[in-house]
Amino acid sequence: MASGQWRALAEQFQLICPSGGAPGVGSPGALPGLASCGHWVNVAGLQGWVQALLDQGIPSFRCPRCPESPWLWQELCKLGLFTDEARARLEAQILVQEGATGSYRQCPRCQRLVQRLEPGPLRTPCLPCSQQARRLYCFCWGCGRDWPDTSPHADPRCPLQAALHDAPKIQAPPSSLHGCPSLRACPRCYALLSHTLQGYPSVICPECHCVFCYRCLGLSGGHRLPCQIADRQLVCGREAVTLLPMGAQ
Ligand SMILES: [Zn+2]
Ligand SMILES: [Zn+2]
Ligand SMILES: [Zn+2]
Ligand SMILES: [Zn+2]
Ligand SMILES: [Zn+2]
Incomplete structure (x- = not known):
């Protein structure tokens, strides 16, 4: 998708707070969230925006204001405060996209998706599971099995x-x-x-x-x-x- 279209879609969902600035400057009642790139996101528009991209077969997300910055799925979930139901529906839609196979894995414990963009260590952290366990929880990117502690993988x-x-x-x-x-x-x-x-x-x-x-x-x-x-x-x-x-x- 060209960067113009990318921006237009974000505007349609009023995704980025005006001037990309701090909270309080968005439309009244809009709940802002700070994305990893430093831009404030209007959380209310996030779900519709994600849905619109998935409907067009685009399973990865980036900041409309600084398009070189990826927004990882787990980051959006944290920002977006999606209901469990909405998240499960969106994730089911991600999983059927051919373009998503290489960059997503399902956590064996909570079944939620974790995204990564570059090949990296196989030991992959799951955010929701780590929060719940109050310590780092990981699984293997290769076989998809539990890898809870730092012991070498079998x-x-x-x-x-x-x-x-x-x-x-x-x-x-x-x-x-x-x-x-x-x-x-x-x-x-x-x-x-x-x-x-x-x-x-x-x-x-x-x-x-x-x-x-x-x-x-x-x-x-x-x-x-x-x-x-x-x-x-x-x-x-x-x-x-x-x-x-x-x-x-
Ligand atoms: Zn940004
Ligand atoms: Zn053959
Ligand atoms: Zn998990
Ligand atoms: Zn051979
Ligand atoms: Zn493994």
Whole structure:
């Protein structure tokens, strides 16, 4: 969305307090909240604004006054004082957006969403759970399991899992790879690779040299298109990678 549209939408919901200034200068009765970028937000307009963006398929938020400043979802929830019901409804809407897969995770304890914009440590704090517990509560960005204290996390595959989960889908409509995750793990040795989008869907793993289909993850043999695109792989946690025999379709 262009920055002009971004501003216009914010004006429609009277999102930013006049002159971006301190509380008291907004419209009467407007409850202002201070965003992380230093601008005051009219909290009354926040929910409608978020809803309008989600309706347009935009699952991430930034300050209309300083568009380079992201507003993380958990920050908006804190500012917006959404009811549990409104929050759950908005979060359900975020979760179905393809553009949100890489930057959101659901807290395993409270089921609320946590957003992050850059790859970072796997140990991810949940604000509401930390407030409730009165101490830092975290979970793993990779496997989505509890990670309450600073002890090392058990599963060495979690960074791999995080990368696989965060990879966007390939957008290349004429290609047979369209809709596949842009990152795959070799179904045999878990080496990460992505498709060049040239040639056939089958790829050779640079590590173990097995041949598999980038679409369905089936290992070599007689293979015919169209096969079913396998979803993002699960390589850690409760479920293991599904190995489909090639040519089984
Ligand atoms: Zn700002
Ligand atoms: Zn939580
Ligand atoms: Zn983990
Ligand atoms: Zn391999
Ligand atoms: Zn296949």
